[in-house]
Each structure stands twice: as C-alpha cells, then as structure tokens.
Amino acid sequence: xxxxxxMVLAGARVDEMAALTERRPKSAVVFGGNYRIIDCVLTNxxxxxxxxxxxxxxxxxxxxxxxxxxxxxxxxxxxxxALTVLPPFQDAADSDWYRGSADALYQNxxxxxxxxxxxxxxLSADHxxxxxxxxxLRLHAEMNAEMTMGxxxxxxxxxxxxxxxxxDASGRVVEYAEKPSQPRANLASMTVYLFKxxxxxxxxxxxxxxxxxxNFRRVSAPWDPDAPQVSKTFQIYDEIVPRVVARGHxxxxxxxxxxxxxxxxxxxxxxxxxxxxxxxxxxxxxxxRTNTYATRKVDPAPTRFGPDARVIDSxxxxxxxxxxxxxxxxxxxxxxxxxxxxxxxSVLWHGxxxxxxxxxxxxxxxxxxxxxxxxRVGTGDVTGPNQQFxxxxxxxxxxxGRQAEVPDGQEVMRNCVIYPRVQEExxxxxxxxxxxxxxxxxxxxxxxxx
Numbered sequence: 001x002x003x004x005x006x007m008v009l010a011g012a013r014v015d016e017m018a019a020l021t022e023r024r025p026k027s028a029v030v031f032g033g034n035y036r037i038i039d040c041v042l043t044n045x046x047x048x049x050x051x052x053x054x055x056x057x058x059x060x061x062x063x064x065x066x067x068x069x070x071x072x073x074x075x076x077x078x079x080x081x082a083l084t085v086l087p088p089f090q091d092a093a094d095s096d097w098y099r100g101s102a103d104a105l106y107q108n109x110x111x112x113x114x115x116x117x118x119x120x121x122x123l124s125a126d127h128x129x130x131x132x133x134x135x136x137l138r139l140h141a142e143m144n145a146e147m148t149m150g151x152x153x154x155x156x157x158x159x160x161x162x163x164x165x166x167x168d169a170s171g172r173v174v175e176y177a178e179k180p181s182q183p184r185a186n187l188a189s190m191t192v193y194l195f196k197x198x199x200x201x202x203x204x205x206x207x208x209x210x211x212x213x214x215n216f217r218r219v220s221a222p223w224d225p226d227a228p229q230v231s232k233t234f235q236i237y238d239e240i241v242p243r244v245v246a247r248g249h250x251x252x253x254x255x256x257x258x259x260x261x262x263x264x265x266x267x268x269x270x271x272x273x274x275x276x277x278x279x280x281x282x283x284x285x286x287x288x289r290t291n292t293y294a295t296r297k298v299d300p301a302p303t304r305f306g307p308d309a310r311v312i313d314s315x316x317x318x319x320x321x322x323x324x325x326x327x328x329x330x331x332x333x334x335x336x337x338x339x340x341x342x343x344x345x346s347v348l349w350h351g352x353x354x355x356x357x358x359x360x361x362x363x364x365x366x367x368x369x370x371x372x373x374x375x376r377v378g379t380g381d382v383t384g385p386n387q388q389f390x391x392x393x394x395x396x397x398x399x400x401g402r403q404a405e406v407p408d409g410q411e412v413m414r415n416c417v418i419y420p421r422v423q424e425e426x427x428x429x430x431x432x433x434x435x436x437x438x439x440x441x442x443x444x445x446x447x448x449x450x
Contacts, residue, residue: 002118002141004194006050007108008041009101010125011058016264016392018437019401019419020366025057027125028064030349030367031268032275032283033317033330036067038125039290042074042083046289048133050121051081054111056104058088073291086111101236106204117197122236124191128260128271130286136194136253139171146199146249147241149173150192152259161261162188163237165245165252173250178237187252190259193236203240264392265399265417269364272330272347276313292333300333308339324354338373346378355408362397366420369400372408379413380434386415388437393417 014026027038071083140148166175166185244250262268274280300319309322319333324341332349338356351368358371361378386393401420411431419439
C-alpha cells in the first residue's frame with residue numbers, strides 16, 4: 001500500500017455557533033458529553049491505518065492543542081506515528097494567518113515533502129461522523145487517480161449549501177460545483193480529499209502564483225461596526241478541485257453513514273436529541289477515542305446519585321453529582337444538579353453547577369456555568385428566533401457561554417444566548433426576554449482553558 005499522510009484543517013470558528021465558539025474553534029466543541037468534534041476525524045484516521053498527521057489550527061487554538069496533547073489518546077505517538085501541530089508562523093520572507101485551506105497547505109509544503117508520502121489526505125476537523133477511509137484509499141490506487149473525494153447524500157433542499165458532485169458508474173467525478181444555486185445532484189463533499197503528493201504540490205504552487213482568491217463575508221463581530229466585512233481566502237475547492245475534475249482524473253466514494261455538519265445552534269441541539277434516541281447515532285458503536293485527562297491531575301470519581309435523584313433517558317458522564325431530576329439530557333463530567341432542581345432536554349458541559357430548585361428546559365451550557373438557586377432557564381413559548389442569530393437559534397433552546405452565571409431566581413426565556421463570563425451585574429432585570437443576547441463588556445484574553 002502507498003504511504004499516506006494526513007493534513008487536518010482545524011481552524012474554523014463558525015460564527016453561527018455564537019457563545020460556544022467565541023473563544024475556541026468548532027473542532028474543539030464538546031459533543032456527546034465526553035468528546036470533542038475533532039475526535040471523529042482523528043479516530044477515523046487511526047482506524048484506517050494513517051499514522052502521520054499534521055494539524056493546522058488557527059483560531060484561538062489553546063483548548064484544541066490542550067486536548068490534542070501529543071496525540072497519545074489516538075496512538076499517534078511513537079517512532080513511526082506522529083501528530084504534529086502546524087500553526088501559522090513567521091519566516092524571513094513572509095508571515096500571515098492561514099487564508100483558507102489552500103494557503104494553509106501551501107505554507108506547510110515543507111512538512112509534506114519531509115515525510116515524502118505517495119499521497120496526501122486532506123480533511124476538515126469540524127464534522128461529526130465515523131468512517132473507514134480504506135475503501136477510498138483502495139479506489140484511489142486502483143484508478144491511479146489524481147484526487148479521490150468523499151461524498152455523502154444530503155437532502156435536496158440542503159444541497160446548495162455544499163460542494164456537490166456527480167459520479168459515473170466507475171466512481172469518476174464527472175461534475176463538481178461549489179454551493180450551486182440549482183444543484184443537479186445531492187452528493188455533498190465531506191471535505192475529505194486524497195491527492196497524489198506531487199500533483200498536489202504542483203497545484204498548490206500554481207495556485208499561489210496565479211489563483212484567484214475567494215471572498216467570504218465575516219459575521220463574527222456584527223456588533224462591531226469597524227470589523228472588516230470581507231476577507232480574501234485561497235481554498236482548495238475554488239480552483240484546484242475543479243481543475244482536477246476537468247482533467248478527468250478525480251474519483252469519489254459515497255459514505256452512507258451519519259455525517260453531521262452542525263453549523264448552527266439548532267443543528268447542535270438536534271444532534272444531541274439524536275444521540276439520546278440512538279436511532280441514527282450510536283456512540284457506543286463508534287468507539288471514539290478522546291483525551292479525558294487534558295485538564296485533570298487525577299481520574300474523575302464515579303458519578304454519585306443522591307437519595308432523591310431521578311435520571312430518565314440520559315447520558316451522564318463520570319464525576320457528576322445528581323441530587324435532583326435529569327430527564328432526556330446529556331451531562332459532561334463533573335456536572336452538579338442540586339436538590340430539587342430539574343434538568344430537562346438539556347446539554348450541560350463540564351463543571352456546570354445547577355443550584356437547588358433551579359429548572360432548566362432545553363438549555364446548552366458551556367464549561368463551568370453556574371445556575372443559581374431557583375433560577376428558571378428556558379421558560380415560556382417559542383415566540384421568535386434569537387435576534388442576533390435568527391438563522392442559527394430558532395428551536396427554543398437557550399445557550400450559555402463558559403463561566404457565565406445565571407443569578408438566583410433569574411428567569412431566562414427561550415432562544416436566548418448568554419455569552420461567556422456574564423455575571424449577575426450584567427442582567428438588566430429579573431427576566432431575560434425571548435430571543436435576547438446578553439454579553440459582558442468587551443475584554444481581551446488568551447482564551448486559555450476552554
């Protein structure tokens with residue numbers, strides 16, 4: 001078998017996820033109680049026999065690097081196995097943040113050439129799925145392909161959001177269009193590419209000399225009128241993929257399993273509903289590898305259930321202490337649910353503390369959130385979307401950022417977003433109305449320990 005290395009793109013923030021990605025990339029977002037999104041692609045690579053991985057981060061990547069450590073949880077550590085972090089850097093001639101996938105790869109050609117692979121696999125770290133890449137590797141070798149892609153079927157109504165390809169009976173990609181206004185097929189690119197090494201290097205160098213940058217609109221700081229609204233990026237899909245497809249040397253495999261994009265808060269919340277149902281996503285069968293010790297000096301204690309605890313149809317990780325009720329919810333390690341509290345249809349990340357007699361209904365909390373005694377979060381009917389993120393949060397959930405506080409007795413209605421480090425003094429009254437967004441005064445900081 002040919003030698004293959006992987007380059008994992010892990011820098012995207014995803015503005016629509018609001019408070020959950022304010023200080024971390026999407027690849028570092030927690031899901032399923034115990035995992036980070038990047039665990040999926042790293043597990044897939046190791047189980048497929050790819051053991052040299054370059055990780056290309058960009059946005060506030062401290063928490064991501066802390067989670068990755070040296071790659072040991074995925075067995076990517078040893079004489080023939082390695083996970084290498086490749087952040088943006090400055091050299092004698094030039095320095096810049098990565099300006100898209102093609103630019104990130106171009107800036108790290110020395111890493112690719114040093115390992116001297118036959119093929120290079122390029123993947124995104126911010127999708128949730130379980131896939132064996134070996135059939136893709138085999139097709140690539142059998143067809144002597146320049147590029148082989150992973151595709152997955154999507155609903156026709158969603159096809160315009162993705163790169164869409166058409167395959168013939170042999171698996172050759174006969175047509176590809178990036179986010180077409182009128183899609184002619186429903187096979188979406190999974191951002192899984194396998195390239196012949198030298199062809200990729202030649203294409204990246206040509207693209208750096210002559211390629212046209214893509215424009216994308218920044219919405220990460222809509223409250224800041226001085227924020228730049230348009231940036232230039234150099235992406236694999238804008239010219240490199242179409243050129244290879246046009247030459248007739250591109251092939252594709254179709255992944256029929258789960259592939260979750262989870263770009264919005266609604267999609268993230270729905271993902272956990274599906275995890276709990278077990279009908280589409282069976283985390284037990286996925287056998288995901290993760291790092292449970294990144295911020296710990298000792299193993300978590302077993303979960304403790306008090307005499308009045310009641311847990312129904314939920315996932316509860318180690319280290320939790322449950323004194324109240326937990327119904328159809330996902331609890332990460334070290335969550336505390338106080339006596340008389342009710343947590344229903346919620347997703348609570350590490351270290352969240354729910355005070356006595358509090359009531360939570362459809363709530364997503366980041367790490368170390370404190371819900372005060374008698375607070376009510378997720379009240380009333382769904383009367384409108386979140387006003388700042390109207391296309392991302394419509395399902396009635398409330399999202400609370402890291403280290404934020406909901407004061408004793410506070411009421412928070414539906415589709416609200418509370419940003420990290422909001423404290424009692426930031427609330428303007430005893431009730432936060434439906435669709436409101438609450439944030440503290442602007443602050444700096446490194447985003448460490450996310």
